[in-house]
Amino acid sequence: MLKIENLCVKYDSIRVVHNVSLDINDGEIVAMIGANGAGKSTILKTISGLLKAESGKITMDSEDITRVDSHVIVQRGIIQVPEGRQIFTKMTIEENLKLGAFLQKDKEKVERNFERVLTLFPILKERLKQTAGTLSGGEQQMLAIGRALMGAPRLLLLDEPSMGLSPLMTQNVFDVLRQLKKDGITMLLVEQNAYDALEISDRTYILETGVVKITGWSRELIEDPGIKKAYLGGEYDA
Template identity: 55%
Template sequence: MLKIENIDAYYGFIHALKDFSINIEEGKIVTLLGANGAGKTSTLKVISGLLNPVKGSVTFNGENLLIYPPEKIVSMGIIQSPEGRQIFPQFTVEENLKAGAYTRKDKENIAKTLDKVYDYFPRLKERKKQYAGTLSGGEQQMLAIGRALMAKPKLLLLDEPSLGLAPLIVRDIFRIIEEINKEGTTILLVEQNAYQALSIADYGYILETGKVVSEGSAKELLGNSDIKKAYLGGN
């Protein structure tokens, strides 16, 4: 579905991604793991057209993404729920969600998608007339994911969905991410919570300073003693 091959990308003089390659198969959850500065968010920016690599290729269903601006990439079905949520605090919950559907041509089906989002996140339905800025952190994260789903993504990019949330809320968020995937949405999950990410992912890549240093099925990575020690707090 999505293939990144031999990418080099820079922020100014900082070499953010180095000969970087990953592959995302349709219908799967793939996770990118690593510390701050490893290149996880840079990868999402390359996919979204917000960071232009100096070499390499990015293809989505056989099409070269590097020739397109970000708005065209969104219209192709690659939708991101960004780190830090970036909701519109002065809009209501429902206004935020409807804003996520602005690129859609099938306006007659937007109400059906809204109902589906409320099925995933009943708390948002309870607060649909409430200003988004008054929501808790967990509710704002639900809103950010729900807003992304309103665009009917073919590939959903999730950037640190558990960041700053209480463990019980994290468990709810990851359960819903699994549900979204089971209903047909391919997901690229960027996470610092390695154990939680690998517990729902099909495949994982571990990044260090812009390079893939390990990859494998989630089960393989969870069972690897070196990876447990470095990323999962195991012995």
């Protein structure tokens, strides 16, 4: 589905992503983990067209999208749930959700997606006319994911979906991601909660200072003593 080859990205004159290559197959959840500043969010923004690559290549279904504008990226079915949710706090839940479908032309499909989102997030269904800024952090994250789903994504990019959430709400969010995988949605997940990311994903890329240091099947990585010590605090039993 998506392939990245030798991607380099700069902020001003500083290169923050160095020759990163990764691929995502249809139906997979692929995780990227690493410390702050590892380049994870930068890679997502570059896939989305919000940042431009210095060099390298990004393809979707073998079509080069490296320098395609962000709204065209969305039309291709690549939709991002941004770090910090970035919902429209003064608008209602319903208005936020409907904005997620602004590029969709098929009204019946939009309505089906709307009902699907409300089935996934019944708490949003109960509060459609409520102002989004009055929601809790976890509820706002659900709204951000729901808004992205309104765009009918083929590839869902998730940037730190558990950031700032309670353990219970984090579990709720990851339960939703499991359901989305069952529904056939492909995902690229950036997450500092390394254990949960490894536990839910099929494959994982571990980044350090803009470089892919380790990659492999998540189940194998989560059982590796070296990975446990370096990235999971050595406290988890798989």
